[in-house]
Amino acid sequence: MRPRSGVSPFTLWGSVVLALLLVVMPLPAWVAPARPDWLSLLVFYWVLRDSGSAGFGLAWIAGLAADALCGGLLGPRALALSVVAYVVVVLRARILHHSLPQQMLTVFALSALAQLLLRWAQGFTGHAQMGAGLFMGSLTAAFCWPLIGMWVGARGRMENWHGSA
Amino acid sequence: MLADSRLGLLGPGRALLSDISVPFYWVSSLPGRMAGWLGETFASREDLAAENRALRAEALVLRARAQRLAALSAENLRLRELLNSTALLEENVLVSEIIGISPDPGLQVAVIDKGRSSGVLPGQAVIDASGLFGQVIESGIVSSRVLLVSDSTHAVPAQVLRNGVRVVVEGNGRIDSLDVDYVAPTMDVRPGDLLVSSGLGQRFPGGYPVGVVESVTNDPGEPFSVVVARPSAQLDRSRHVLVLTDPAPGPDPRVLAPAGAAADPVAAPASEPAP
Known part of the structure; x- marks a missing residue:
């Protein structure tokens, strides 16, 4: 896979490993339900930045790895993240022109969609459905997006994104 | 997903996965370990002395209880002999450390640092200092996954x-x-x-x-x-747990459980509907 716009595969897969570490990082019990949905953020970021080298493959492999780490059924996260990747690929040009709050809203909606798919798939094996806490991770993920987006903006990559869109 | 849940095709591979995931859990728990290590290294002398005193007192109480226990178990054995019933099996326990908790809030699974190489097999019960903790559902070579008693499929x-x-x-x-x-x-x-x-x-x-x-x-x-x-078990606080490696575990949960619940051994009667 040749990176088109200067994203080295090491950065790409390094960020996947980092996201997986963040996913399994132990947190105090009262913060754990609000753990940001790092994987959806990861997919959102890379597909938005460079849909040539990051896409379904990345989403699917990252999801499968997370499933393997978390135990339980293999595949729900791979499915959910692939759907997220699909939506971002389709709406990419539009999302790039959104303002930051709009992008945050999109992150929240996509992450919530991923959570719903995940719980639905886990429901097959008889796990109880969660209540309102279900979308806490999506909410914190949406609030994490400006940090990532600003960091990228500060390094002047936004223009390149538009160029490669 | 289907192959995993309904057909059980991935059985052997899944055990391998739990081994592969160990380094991830280890690395991700480093910050917490560092904090714990720093706390231990720089703990004040007074704190250590106080802790030492408390532990000594506890040891004394437990030793006194153990004395009574020895007498009681001897008496129990004699009574059982009188009744002609079989002696209770001595249980072998294996101390093991929790190295990770599944981050998924809908799934209550812990990863422990003992596996097949130490004799840990699926179906064995796990306890901690104060009560029943859960049961082993997958065992890799050097690690196992434990389903907690509070999981919604347990x-x-x-x-x-x-x-x-x-x-x-x-x-x-x-x-x-x-x-x-x-x-x-x-x-x-x-x-x-x-x-x-x-x-x-x-x-x-x-x-x-x-x-x-x-x-x-x-x-x-x-x-x-x-x-x-x-x-009773301190599900959210325990660091060390005991795996009861003996007597041999019952039949494989995958055989007992109804189709579709391969990863969720349920020790309850099979006629119960899931909530």
Whole structure:
């Protein structure tokens, strides 16, 4: 896979490993339900930045790895993240022109969609459905997006994104 | 997904996965370990002395109890011989450390640092210092996954210690509470009752504390009371757990459980519907 716009595969897969570490990082019990949905953020970021080298493959492999780490059924996260990747690929040009709050809203909606798919798939094996806490991770993920987006903006990559869109 | 849940095709591979995931859990717990190490290294002398005193006192109390226990177990053995019944099996325990907790809030699984190489097999019961912790559901070579008693697919046959009433204790997905199912309003279950594993169902050895009844609510419109218990084991705090490696585990959960529940061994009667 040749990176088109200067994203080295090491950065790409390094960020996947980092996201997986963040996913399994132990947190105090009262913060754990609000753990940001790092994987959806990861997919959102890379597909938005460079849909040539990051896409379904990345989403699917990252999801499968997370499933393997978390135990339980293999595949729900791979499915959910692939759907997220699909939506971002389709709406990419539009999302790039959104303002930051709009992008945050999109992150929240996509992450919530991923959570719903995940719980639905886990429901097959008889796990109880969660209540309102279900979308806490999506909410914190949406609030994490400006940090990532600003960091990228500060390094002047936004223009390149538009160029490669 | 289908191959995994319905057909069980990935059985051997899954055990491998749990081994592969160990480094991830190890690396991600480094910051916490560092903090713990720093705390230990720079703890003040007074704190250490106080802790030492407390531990000494506890050791004394426990030693006194152990003396009584020796006498009691000898007496118990003699009485059993008198009754011509089989002696209780001595249980082998294996101390093991929890190295990771599944981050998925809908799934209560812990990863421990002992696996097949130490004799840990799926189906074995896991306890901690204060009660029943869960059971092994997958064992890799050097690590295993433990399903906690509070997972929503887990159930333990138990009985009330005070009067021997048999109940089924199910997890409900929250780490600090358990549901006691199928308690008729006429059954003698009160808040404060200790629930111990009954040993029925052949999976968990009898006599380990499972939980303490917290509330009993009778709704005249419902056929059963709503009984909520608090787990005895410190599910969210334990660092070290004991795996009961002997007697040999019951049949493979995958055989017992109805199709589709391959990863969710349920020790309850098979006729129960999932909540």
